[in-house]
Amino acid sequence: MKILIKGAGDLATGIASRLYRCGHQIVMTELEVPLTVRRRVALSRAVYEKCAQVEDMTGILVSSKQEAEAVLKQGDIAVVVDKEADTRRWFCPDVIVDAILAKRNLGTSITDAPFVIGVGPGFSAGEDCHCVVETKRGHTLGSVIWKGSAIPNTGVPGNIGGYTIERLIRAAAEGTMQAKAEIGEYVEKGQTVAVTGGVSVQAQMSGIVRGMLQNGAWVKKGLKIGDIDARCEASHCVTISDKARAVGGGVLEAVSQFEHMRDRFAFVILAAGRGERFGRNKLKESLSGKTLYQTILQKVEAFSGYPVVVVTGDEAIKREAEEKGFFVEKNQEPELGISHSVKMGLKKVLTIQEEIQGILFTVSDQPNLKISTIQRILNEAFLHPGQIICAGNEGKTGNPVLWDEKYFPELLKLSGDSGGKQIFKYHQKEVRIVEAEREELKDIDCQKDLECLRKEVGV
Known part of the structure; x- marks a missing residue:
């Protein structure tokens, strides 16, 4: 089937990986300046690098219907800069997956496609989408919700390696982002890992940098710009996470059911x-x-x-x-x-x-x-x-x-x-x-x- 995924961040890319390997044609939409922290495992990177490789998937930046069709024909994923997801008008997808993860619905309607999936909080099954997939870590992660909504956003990130809030790197001031530590690099607590708006940002814990925004991005104070992982597994920096695979599995379950039912x-x-x-x-x-x-x-x-x-x-x-x-x-x-x-x-x-x-x-x-x-x-x-x-x-x-x-x-x-x-x-x-x-x-x-x-x- 033809599937349009709104968003091309790390979680959206995990969703794409499940669908891609089952033979579906995928187009992903992104912002002009993506703010994906785990960019090494996100096809959003194609927006500023023209082409992005994540595991066995290749995402290629396109700017027209003809370019997108050529990318799909060769078995790759088309990535288009399209904030409003107007791509759906010419792509005519069978399924739309809203994986923007804004914690609220930014404009997706249940009638935008024959089957619409909302990912995470902000959606209600039967109102703005046909089903919702849970994104909160825990017992229900990746479950498909056919009535109601996902667990509301708590503002506290999931526990990884015994750490929650400490593992986040946030902008110290509004302005241009400049990384001082690379993805995959080990850092100590208190070490300067980035500069935002001319103000230094220190790590709140020791570990490996799992994600970091691209240099030159304009950020607001408090925005998440990086992620530290206490498990210190370098391979985790370049492979799709367990959470993204679980959420992708939920989306694939819903898509497969619709495909067989329609x-x-x-x-x-x-x-x-x-x-x-x-x-x-x-x-x-x-x-x-x-x-x-x-x-x-x-x-x-x-x-x-x-x-x-x-x-x-x-x-x-x-x-x-x-x-x-x-x-x-x-x-x-x-x-x-x-x-x-x-x-x-x-x-x-x-x-x-x-x-x-x-x-x-x-x-x-x-x-x-x-x-x-x-x-x-x-x-x-x-x-x-x-x-x-x-x-x-x-x-x-x-x-x-x-x-x-x-x-x-x-x-x-x-x-x-x-x-x-x-x-x-x-x-x-x-x-x-x-x-x-x-x-x-x-x-x-x-x-x-x-x-x-x-x-x-x-x-």
């Missing part, structure tokens, strides 16, 4: 109901500044890696769905019930993609449904083929529901307005529930339901 599943959005109990077309009712149908279209838009079919009879819904690149099947007979929409959606999916493992059916009047819950339903279906996967709470089943292909013949025989509930009772042992919050499962049947939701959100 051709197996599809979405059907059911938006053709007449709203008889509501009294009018409830899908056009507004909540938090968006109509109900716009809310579900926007959430499913986060899954652009999968085919999406919208079943509706409404022209406005049809138009907005097509603008998002979704397929539309027009239901002219809503009086035949939800079963008719289910069958229309299923048949349409099968004309788009003959071989498919399962289809996720979602209603349009469930505004509290979270993207992270949809993602976890897909994950569960991938790991448990042949099952019926649905959102639920404390044993109670709800929507959305992902039906495995083995149930398609039964779905095509449905009739009336009860949808897949007719099939559930015959396959209770095959039903797996993905736990969701109770509020997510609430749908809007009548005007009172909508009034209650508006009060909850302060409208």
Whole structure:
């Protein structure tokens, strides 16, 4: 797959190494003046050296689409100076990995690519990315988070060789950086290891210099400009760290899962109901500044890696769905019930993609449904083929529901307005529930339901 990594520092390079060795095409973006301390093991070095070698990877600085394509064709990694990551517009990556490590999101959106991964604190799975990979040293380092966020930044670096804060070298004053010790050199506590803004910087401990900013970089007072390692292993200065490999392993796990899933599943959005109990077309009712149908279209838009079919009879819904690149099947007979929409959606999916493992059916009047819950339903279906996967709470089943292909013949025989509930009772042992919050499962049947939701959100 084509993968864009935002950032080309040592951790981002560790991520790239995992993906590169699995055959993926990689483009990395960087700042005009990278501030990578462990630059000997970072492809960001290519920005000012034009070419950087880290273990068996070569990163080459490029300035155009054509140059990048030539680098990828020869099996190397393209590095581009691109603060805003506008590269994604011509590269059209399958996956974006935000490995800037700014401890906050600097502009990554879940819709920037079919699959988006946030690395470290500052991201929330299901909001600005599909998943988050933990970067804090410890028991959960490298784990993939599908709901929630990474451990918040504590401001205290991880323990290496019995040292934490002491191992950092920080700028003593704002100004130009000038190293007085080289990467790989042994230094004593109190020794001058750099000069910043004309002020000397002393080592806070003895050990080997594992990282040091390049000469000439402009730094602010207190910025991390170097790193000392008490273990004094010279090889650690020129090889990817255990932490970077662990985080890279988490990213590779998530990428591999997406790669295998994206051709197996599809979405059907059911938006053709007449709203008889509501009294009018409830899908056009507004909540938090968006109509109900716009809310579900926007959430499913986060899954652009999968085919999406919208079943509706409404022209406005049809138009907005097509603008998002979704397929539309027009239901002219809503009086035949939800079963008719289910069958229309299923048949349409099968004309788009003959071989498919399962289809996720979602209603349009469930505004509290979270993207992270949809993602976890897909994950569960991938790991448990042949099952019926649905959102639920404390044993109670709800929507959305992902039906495995083995149930398609039964779905095509449905009739009336009860949808897949007719099939559930015959396959209770095959039903797996993905736990969701109770509020997510609430749908809007009548005007009172909508009034209650508006009060909850302060409208």
